[in-house]
Amino acid sequence: MTRRVLITGGASGIGLGLARRFAAEGDRVALCDADADAVARMGDALRGAIAAVADVTDEAQMAAFLDRVESEWGGVDVVCANAGTGGPAGRIEDLDYADWQACIGVNLNGAFLTCRWAARLMRAQESGCIILTSSTSGQWGHPYRSPYASAKWGLVGLTKTLAMELGPAGVRVNAVCPGAVEGERMDRVVAMEAAASGRPEADVREQYVRGVSMRTWVTVDDLADTFLFLASPAASKMSGQIIAVDGHTETNAP
Known part of the structure; x- marks a missing residue:
């Protein structure tokens, strides 16, 4: 069965790997990314894909992208809320508030905009799978990276909560935590x-x-293997899970 798969941050890094792997499975792919050049390359590489330039922190840009997907597809089967940024590094007393906000904006607020749209469609169709990209920093914390760790912990809370909200409608929500x-x-x-x-x-x-x-x-393919599994019927009873793909993190302490 051909699935309709949407990926944010889908033109580089982990998202690029996911887009390629889902497309190789025969799935239809829609992706957005803030990098216009990367989006153009993906549009050329994945014929038939929806590839759009959109900043996940910009509600208007995301609405335009998501409305296009909904108009062309009529629904969605898999949503990978993957867009992220590393944010600033430093002791918290030395960090700039604007840099903190920017990191939270991409990692957490972008996931909110994506999941809000996905939840509406998936609840109506009574099926679907949402996978959020968190981090082992969202399980352990990370010295000198408080904005990033805070955002990734926020994604864990969002995952658990949406799994509870959407489970009665047959929608699964999980998070992958890369190392x-x-x-x-x-x-x-x-x-x-x-x-x-x-x-x-x-x-x-x-x-x-x-x-x-x-x-x-960890390699991007290691992560793609897990995303593909979570999106498959083999994971039909897995929801609300926070899955680390990291070789088992023992500590993030310096």
């Missing part, structure tokens, strides 16, 4: 945390590996 994911984004995060803590980048990178039982980083 340190290989790629350009984590390269930037490592550099930012090194600057904030005054440590060499090599030490920060080693901390991520040392703090995981399996002593490894």
